[in-house]
Each structure stands twice: as C-alpha cells, then as structure tokens.
Amino acid sequence: MDIRELNEKIQLESAFVDILTMEMKKVIVGQKDMVEKLLIGLLANGHVLLEGVPGLAKTLAIKSLAKSIKADYSRIQFTPDLLPADLIGTMIYSQKSEEFVVKKGPVFANFILADEINRAPAKVQSALLEAMQERQVTIGDQTFALPEPFLVLATENPLEQEGTYPLPEAQVDRFMLKVIIEYPGKEDEKLIIRQNVAGQFPTTTPVLKPAEILKAREVVREVYMDEKIENYITDIVFSTRFPKEHKLAKLEPLISYGGSPRASINLALAAKAYAFIRRRGYVIPEDIRAVCPDVLRHRIGLTYEAEAENITAEDIITDILNTVEVP
Amino acid sequence: MIFIRNQQNEIGKAFLFLLGIFFLFSSLSLSSQEVKVSLEPEKILIGERANLRFELSVPGDQTLNMPVFNETINEKIEILNYGSNDTIRYSDTNTLIITRTITVTSWEEGFHAIPPFVFFNVNGADTLALETDPLLLEVEPFSIEEQTDLKDVKTIFSAPITLAEMKYYILGVVLLILIIWLIIRYLKSHKKNPVPESIWEKPDIAAHVAAISSLEELRAQQLWQNGQVKKYYSRLTDIIRHYLEKRFQINALEMTTSEIMQAVKHIPEIRPVQNTLESILVLADLVKFAKQVPTTTENEMSLDGAFELVNQTKEEPRIEKEYQQEKKNI
Numbered sequence: 001m002d003i004r005e006l007n008e009k010i011q012l013e014s015a016f017v018d019i020l021t022m023e024m025k026k027v028i029v030g031q032k033d034m035v036e037k038l039l040i041g042l043l044a045n046g047h048v049l050l051e052g053v054p055g056l057a058k059t060l061a062i063k064s065l066a067k068s069i070k071a072d073y074s075r076i077q078f079t080p081d082l083l084p085a086d087l088i089g090t091m092i093y094s095q096k097s098e099e100f101v102v103k104k105g106p107v108f109a110n111f112i113l114a115d116e117i118n119r120a121p122a123k124v125q126s127a128l129l130e131a132m133q134e135r136q137v138t139i140g141d142q143t144f145a146l147p148e149p150f151l152v153l154a155t156e157n158p159l160e161q162e163g164t165y166p167l168p169e170a171q172v173d174r175f176m177l178k179v180i181i182e183y184p185g186k187e188d189e190k191l192i193i194r195q196n197v198a199g200q201f202p203t204t205t206p207v208l209k210p211a212e213i214l215k216a217r218e219v220v221r222e223v224y225m226d227e228k229i230e231n232y233i234t235d236i237v238f239s240t241r242f243p244k245e246h247k248l249a250k251l252e253p254l255i256s257y258g259g260s261p262r263a264s265i266n267l268a269l270a271a272k273a274y275a276f277i278r279r280r281g282y283v284i285p286e287d288i289r290a291v292c293p294d295v296l297r298h299r300i301g302l303t304y305e306a307e308a309e310n311i312t313a314e315d316i317i318t319d320i321l322n323t324v325e326v327p
Numbered sequence: 328m329i330f331i332r333n334q335q336n337e338i339g340k341a342f343l344f345l346l347g348i349f350f351l352f353s354s355l356s357l358s359s360q361e362v363k364v365s366l367e368p369e370k371i372l373i374g375e376r377a378n379l380r381f382e383l384s385v386p387g388d389q390t391l392n393m394p395v396f397n398e399t400i401n402e403k404i405e406i407l408n409y410g411s412n413d414t415i416r417y418s419d420t421n422t423l424i425i426t427r428t429i430t431v432t433s434w435e436e437g438f439h440a441i442p443p444f445v446f447f448n449v450n451g452a453d454t455l456a457l458e459t460d461p462l463l464l465e466v467e468p469f470s471i472e473e474q475t476d477l478k479d480v481k482t483i484f485s486a487p488i489t490l491a492e493m494k495y496y497i498l499g500v501v502l503l504i505l506i507i508w509l510i511i512r513y514l515k516s517h518k519k520n521p522v523p524e525s526i527w528e529k530p531d532i533a534a535h536v537a538a539i540s541s542l543e544e545l546r547a548q549q550l551w552q553n554g555q556v557k558k559y560y561s562r563l564t565d566i567i568r569h570y571l572e573k574r575f576q577i578n579a580l581e582m583t584t585s586e587i588m589q590a591v592k593h594i595p596e597i598r599p600v601q602n603t604l605e606s607i608l609v610l611a612d613l614v615k616f617a618k619q620v621p622t623t624t625e626n627e628m629s630l631d632g633a634f635e636l637v638n639q640t641k642e643e644p645r646i647e648k649e650y651q652q653e654k655k656n657i
Contacts, residue, residue, distance in 0.1 A: 003617045003618050003619065224616075224617065224618065226615065226616045226617075226618075228561075228615055228616065229616060280617075281617070282616050282617035282618075283616065284583070284584075284612055284616050284617075285583045285584075285616075286583045286584070286585055286586075289583060321581070322578065322581050323581060324581065325580050325581055326580065326581055326582060326583050327561070327615065327616075
C-alpha cells in the first residue's frame with residue numbers, strides 16, 4: 001500500500017485514540033506516559049506489566065481502560081494461597097445434571113487485571129502466563145479459546161519483597177512492555193488532592209467496542225517499517241547480547257544475558273503502535289527510541305557487578321541508544 | 328677235596344677267558360668311537376673370541392648325541408655362538424664324522440678350565456658315555472702402558488641419516504606448513520577489509536572542509552539522478568550529522584531528527600539556518616523511512632541547503648576571529 005494512502009487510513013482509524021485518551025485522563029491525572037503505554041499494549045496485542053510504588057493509580061488506570069472499552073473485565077488479586085483453578089476455572093459436579101461441568105475462571109475476559117502478580121506462587125503465575133502466550137486454556141479435557149481482544153495488565157510492587165515470588169526471566173519475557181510508573185508532578189498532585197477532597201470521582205464511560213480495537217490492530221500491523229529501521233532494531237537488540245561488537249565493551253561485564261528475538265519482535269510491534277498513535281503510517285527512529293526502554297528493561301539480565309554498582313537496565317539501555325547510530 | 332678244587336680252578340680259568348674275550352671286543356668297539364675337542368687359540372685377551380671345536384667319529388649305524396650347551400660353559404666362559412653340526416659320512420670305512428665349532432669368550436683374566444664334555448653313544452638299547460679331555464683357556468688382560476695417553480671409550484658412531492628415515496618428518500613439516508598456509512589464507516579471506524580512515528576522523532581537517540569535500544563528492548556521484556534517492560538522502564544526512572558532531576561536538580550520529588533539532592536549538596551559529604536544517608532532515612526521514620519520492624527541486628534544494636548550512640556555520644580562522652574581536656573592541 002502507498003504510504004500516503006496508509007497515512008490517510010491511519011488518520012481515520014486512529015481517531016478513537018484521542019477519545020480514549022481523553023476518557024482516561026478524566027480519571028487518571030498526571031500519568032500520560034502510562035496511559036500511552038497501555039494504549040501501545042492494547043494496539044500491539046501485547047501484555048503490559050506495570051511496576052510502581054503503591055498509590056500511583058496503576059490499578060485505577062487499568063480499570064479505567066477496561067471500562068472505556070465495552071469489554072469484559074476481570075480483576076484478580078494475586079495472593080500466596082491462590083490456586084491455578086481459581087484463575088483458569090475447574091470442573092465441578094452438578095447435582096442437577098449429575099455430571100461434571102466446566103466452571104470458567106476469571107481469566108475468560110477481554111481485560112485481565114492481575115494485581116500484584118508477584119504475590120502468587122509460581123504455579124499460578126505459570127497458569128496465567130501460559131494463557132497469555134497460548135491465548136487458550138485447557139480445563140479437564142476441553143480446550144477453550146480466550147476472547148479477543150485478550151490483554152493482561154499486571155501490576156508489581158517493587159518495595160515489598162517479603163512474601164513475594166519474583167517472576168522468572170522466561171515468564172517476564174512474555175510481557176511486551178514493562179512500564180515503570182513515576183510519581184506525578186506537583187501540579188498534577190494538587191489536582192489529585194482536589195478531586196479526592198471534593199469526593200467527586202469522575203468515572204469513565206465506554207467509548208470503544210472490542211471490534212474497533214481488533215480493526216485498529218490490523219491497521220497497526222500495516223504500518224510501514226523500512227529495512228533501515230529493522231536494522232536499527234537488530235543493532236539495538238544485538239548490542240544487549242554482544243556489547244563488545246557494538247563499541248560497548250564497557251557493558252560486557254554488566255550484562256548477564258541480552259534481549260531474546262521476542263524483544264526484537266515486540267520492539268517492532270510496539271514501534272508500529274507508537275507510530276499509529278502519532279498518526280503516522282511509517283516507523284521512524286524516534287518511535288523505536290520511545291518504546292525501547294519499556295520493551296527492553298525486563299529483558300536485560302544484570303550481573304552482580306552491575307547490581308553492586310547500582311547500574312540499572314535503564315542505564316544500559318540509555319548507553320546503547322547513545323551509541324548505536326541512528327539510520 | 329682235591330677233585331673239587333681242580334674243578335673250581337677250571338671254572339675260574341673259563342671265566343677269565345670269557346672276560347678276556349669281552350674286553351678285547353669292547354676295546355675294538357671303543358677304538359672306532361672317538362671324541363676330540365680343541366681350543367683355538369688357547370690364549371685370548373679379555374673379550375676376545377676363541378673357537379671350541381668338537382670332532383666326533385662314530386660307526387655309520389650309530390648315533391652320538393651332542394651335549395646340551397647353556398649360555399655359559401662355566402662361570403667365567405660365555406658361549407657367543409653355538410654353531411651347527413657338520414656331518415661327513417665315509418661309506419668305505421662306514422664312519423660318521425660330526426664336527427661342530429662353538430665360539431666362546433671370557434671377560435675375566437686368568438686360567439679358566441673347560442670341563443670335559445660328555446657325549447652319549449646310543450646303540451640300540453645300550454648307551455655309552457664318551458668324555459672329552461679337559462682344556463684350559465688363558466685370558467690375559469690388556470696391557471696398559473703408563474707412558475701412553477689413556478683414551479676414553481669411543482662414543483657410539485652415528486649412522487648417516489637416510490631419506491627413508493626422514494620421510495615422516497619431512498611429510499609432517501610439509502603438512503604443518505600446508506595447514507598454516509590454509510589458516511592464513513582462510514583468515515585473510517575472512518578478514519574484513521580495513522576501513523579506510525574517514526575524512527571526519529582526521530583531526531587536521533576542519534569540519535567545514537571535510538563537509539564541503541563530502542558534499543561535492545555526493546554531487547558528483549549523481550545518486551538521485553540515477554534513481555538512488557534513498558542512498559542520496561542517507562549520505563546527505565550522514566554528512567550533515569558528521570559535520571554537526573565535529574563542528575559542535577554533539578552526538579548527532581546517535582540522535583534522531585527531533586533530538587538533533589533540540590540539541591542545536593541553543594547554538595547561535597545554527598539559528599539562521601535552523602529551518603533549512605530541519606527541512607532537510609525531515610524530508611530525508613520521509614525518503615528513508617516512508618518511501619517518499621521527492622521532486623527534483625527538493626533534491627537540489629536539500630544539497631544546496633546543506634552547503635548553506637556548512638558555509639554559514641563554519642568555523643572562522645583564528646586570525647580572522649581575533650581581528651573581528653579587536654575591531655569590535657575598538
């Protein structure tokens with residue numbers, strides 16, 4: 001398709017982005033970046049992991065997004081005693097029909113809020129992450145496809161580590177984005193105070209149907225990505241794997257493992273979604289740079305040396321972006 | 328009584344007669360079986376060899392068994408060579424002559440007795456043992472004259488090396504050379520071509536000189552005229568980025584268009600040509616990433632804009648700068 005035509009198509013199809021963003025802004029104050037990243041996850045069909053200290057409206061943001069779209073929504077509070085059956089469902093005996101029937105779990109919804117995902121043991125995390133990857137669930141001898149769109153938005157609290165089960169690297173890799181939520185600015189915080197003191201909490205209303213999301217996803221996939229951009233993506237991801245070969249020898253002792261091919265795929269998809277949000281039919285290096293930290297931060301393994309020197313994955317990503325030549 | 332004594336005398340005479348006949352026949356038989364042994368020489372120096380020769384003579388229908396020789400004859404005499412039997416049969420005299428020579432030596436000086444050797448003559452059921460005479464071997468030491476120089480034992484002579492012995496070594500060396508050559512050839516073929524030093528890396532060339540030279544080169548290449556529009560804009564933006572990096576020390580090569588514009592915003596020299604720079608970079612992004620095909624005018628204007636950018640922001644020579652400053656001060 002011609003880029004001009006694609007641009008026009010995107011102008012039309014992305015109109016809902018503004019409406020959705022406005023609806024979200026009614027409830028969420030000062031978290032523009034988080035809202036944008038949630039939209040990227042929604043449009044690129046990738047799950048999002050939100051990490052932030054308590055009280056930063058993580059849960060509220062996800063709840064608001066789900067409510068803005070006329071879709072099924074489930075909230076699962078992850079606790080240490082949660083079982084996989086509590087999540088995916090189980091077979092129960094019906095006295096009425098005198099047979100075992102399937103009782104579907106809360107995972108059968110369009111939007112899943114997995115609150116404090118690191119509080120549940122590995123087997124529950126595993127059950128959810130399997131559903132995220134396969135987009136289907138097997139209960140007894142029956143396999144059920146999950147509804148479309150299916151998006152898991154999980155939250156993690158970085159402060160309380162006691163009684164938590166950190167997500168293994170292989171499982172955290174299934175999240176397209178890991179978004180770090182920062183504190184709001186002073187002005188935004190004043191607005192939050194006013195809203196809360198007045199006791200008038202705005203609520204979101206559904207402005208979008210799931211079918212529109214699915215249609216938008218199709219358009220996102222059509223966004224043009226030049227080979228130069230693909231090269232830029234691979235350069236960045238390969239820099240995390242073999243820093244020495246990309247003039248980043250100083251990072252060699254700090255990285256224990258680099259991004260997987262899933263990192264490259266997700267970087268490309270997220271960049272396309274970002275370009276869509278910016279109403280562009282093509283990806284430019286800015287798009288890559290904008291989504292790169294969220295796509296890569298949970299995919300780079302740090303060594304003890306890096307941890308000892310308080311070097312974070314973000315520092316490494318910044319170094320990489322400042323070294324890899326932009327096409 | 329006298330009769331009995333006479334009878335006993337008769338019997339004794341007859342016995343003596345028969346005994347005499349027996350000895351007569353025995354001596355005749357022995358005389359035809361002979362064992363001789365000789366030593367040549369009987370006197371040797373330490374370690375020299377001597378031959379011990381046996382000669383056995385027996386009737387043709389009889390056999391004479393050789394003694395079994397060990398490694399030594401006695402404690403002092405060693406056998407070096409056991410030799411073999413040499414048999415000659417004389418049919419006219421019906422005699423069998425068996426000869427054998429063994430080689431002996433001794434490493435101790437003195438007189439060493441060679442004991443008699445015993446040979447067994449087997450004749451049907453009868454076996455007769457025949458002994459040789461004992462012999463004496465004299466072993467003398469080497470005479471050392473005190474006046475003469477003593478010489479050390481000669482070292483082992485090294486035999487000349489033949490080609491057959493060396494063939495495996497030669498083959499090994501040839502193989503080693505071949506392997507080294509192949510490795511060198513492989514490395515050379517896989518070695519990346521050394522990147523020639525870029526004009527931007529040469530410190531003695533001013534940023535604007537390098538930029539103008541590169542832009543002239545780009546113009547001469549006529550890339551967009553030959554349909555290589557994408558390559559043309561990639562080169563053009565590369566030159567501009569290199570120039571900005573060398574001239575203003577901003578990492579333009581690792582920056583996106585918006586980041587570059589943000590970085591140059593506060594550089595006073597760039598302010599007059601800021602819009603030109605932005606339009607070139609934005610157009611280049613569209614060509615590179617959005618398949619946009621610019622017009623001929625746009626292509627020419629982009630290159631002209633790049634020349635303008637360089638000419639307007641180039642670093643003035645120091646003397647010129649100082650002169651301007653002085654003029655301002657006056």
